[in-house]
Amino acid sequence: MNDDQLLRYGRHIMLDGLDYEGQERLLAARVLVVGLGGLGSPVAMYLAASGLGELHLADFDQVDLSNLQRQIIHDQARVGQSKVTSASARLGEINPGVRLVPVEARLEGERLDRAVAAVDLVVDCSDNFELRFALNAACAERRVPLVSGAAIQWAGQVTVFDHRDPDTPCYRCLYREEGEDELRCAETGVLSPLVGMIGSLQAAEAIKVLAGAGRPLVGRLALFDLKDAEWRTVKYRQDPDCPVCAARRAD
Template identity: 45%
Template sequence: MNELQLERYSRQILLPNFDIEGQQKLMNARVMVIGLGGLGNIASCYLAAAGVGHLTLVDDDVVELSNLARQVLYKQDDVGVAKAQAAKTQIAQMNDEVAVEVLLERLDEASLAQRVTAYDLVLDCTDNFKIRQIVNKLCHQHKINLVSGAAIRWEGQVQSFLFAEHSKICYQCLYPNLNDTNLNCSQSGIISPVVGSIGVLQSLDAIKILSGCGRVQHAKLRVFDGFDGIWRDINLTQDPECVICT
């Protein structure tokens, strides 16, 4: 680690149990962020700022005017630009030491299976349930840690699955029958700080997992009611009929 890096990350390095070793682990880490909407916006910003060495940003969508109220990484001039590419541009201005790869496509199971093993951790920031199922399946299969978030209206939730250590309980256990006909932001609305709150927590869990500093509990569902300002923690249990982890 050079002198500029020591200065850039000095406040993190000062933390007990984190130190240079934790920072070096972040700098050596490879993270895939799937979905560059509101969640992926915030999470990727914090991961880049914290010094995660390699980010792969996956999204096949373009920036729309209606995105700007909650997807704060984008600027007005980005409307019409591919989200992942616009995010890469902004991240480069934030921390040019982070290697950023963009995939301007919606990955199917075959293409994701070819790529996912190259990463230490996956952030599920998508609003597509079919993709969530595929990501969960492949992360469980290849023992890759997964941090999943979601937000709608005034509510949000985040859960981390430490598949590198645990084989029981996965995202499929939580939502075995959910499908893409369910609620989405374009139909039901969303208040932007709720998205930000969940994205921040995703990045925090990711940083703790990657650095080995701090406690992250496998399969704990954290639910946020932004309207009333209430958090609830729920310990998930394994679905005995889960097709992924039983």
Template identity: 55%
Template sequence: MDDAALTRYARHILLDEVGIEGQQRIRQGRVLIVGLGGLGCPAAQYLASAGVGELHLVDHDTVDASNLQRQILYRAADLGQPKARAAAAFLHQLNPDVLIHAYPEKATLDRLHTLCAQVDVVLDCSDNFATRHAINQACVQHRVPLVSGAAVRFSGQLTVFDARQTQAPCYHCLFPGGDEVTEVADMRCATLGVFAPLVAIIGAAQAAEALKLLAPCGAPSLGRLHLFDALRQEWQTIRYAQDPACAVCQPDAARRSSARSAS
């Protein structure tokens, strides 16, 4: 680490839990962010400023005027531009040392498998359950930690999944979902609005969890779902466990259960 880097990241290096070794690991880290909306913008900004080695940014959408209320990487001049490219340009100016890959495309399952195999941590900043479940499947298969965040109206949530640990639950364990549930949830996210500072709080918390995983330091939020109420400025934590019959992280058990039911 040269003198410029030592100066830039001095406040991290001063932390006993991070130090030079932890900051060096952060600088070598590769992070995939799926979704560059309200959550992805602050998450990407903090990860870039912290000196993450590579950021892979996926979003098929373009910048709309309604985004400017909360999506802090964009300016009025970016209207109509692909979010992935506009975000990459902003982040490059913020920290030229970070290698940024912009993918202005949909996060299909096949593409997620390719990208998850190339990174150390994934941040789910998407806004629909179909994408969330696809991200989870790819992370489980490639054994990549997943930091999940969500926000709607004044309510936010945050948790971490780590498929490297055999007893750790995955997203499907917590939210098995279904077509009807998915349709209702997607409609709510699209129509109910969101409090602008809420997405900054959750997105920044996702960045914090990613940095803790990379350094590593502290305890990631495994098996703990943190719920935030912005109206009351209160956090609540709910513990959850692995589903022994989960079709994603425990496929063999799920098949055995299905076979017993059929017989």
């Protein structure tokens, strides 16, 4: 690290369990943020501020006026821009030292596989089950850790799938692909600070995994009820019938 980096990241370097070596790992890391909406906004902003070496930003949508209630990376002046362009401008203002890689397209098929293969960790800030399952499968195949978050109405959740370890559970162990009821904030609403809280926790879990600090939420689902201001953590195990984990263990 140069003198400017030592000054910028000094509060991280002071932390027991992160320190100089952990910050060096962050500066060398490449992370894919999937979705630059309510969750992706705080995730991308905190990861950029924390000194991630390279952020890959994936979204195919444009900034809409209805987004501004919760998607704090965007602002009034950027309504109509692509979310990738808008987010890149804001992140460049936060930390010009972070390399930004735009992925302005739907992630599916070979494009999804290439995007996952190019990074060290993925943060899932998407809002549909189909993409979440596809991300989980791609990360499992590539042995890339996946930080998953979701928020709707007054409730949110975060967990970590460490696909580097074949004995840890994955997203498919938690949820079946068939018959899931999909809720979106456009249809049911969401309180704006909730996505900030959940996204911030996702960013923190990503930092812990990359820096080798603390105890990430692997095999544990953190649930937050904002209405009653209550956190609880639920443990879960690998599903012996999970096809994703079976394929991962066979490799």
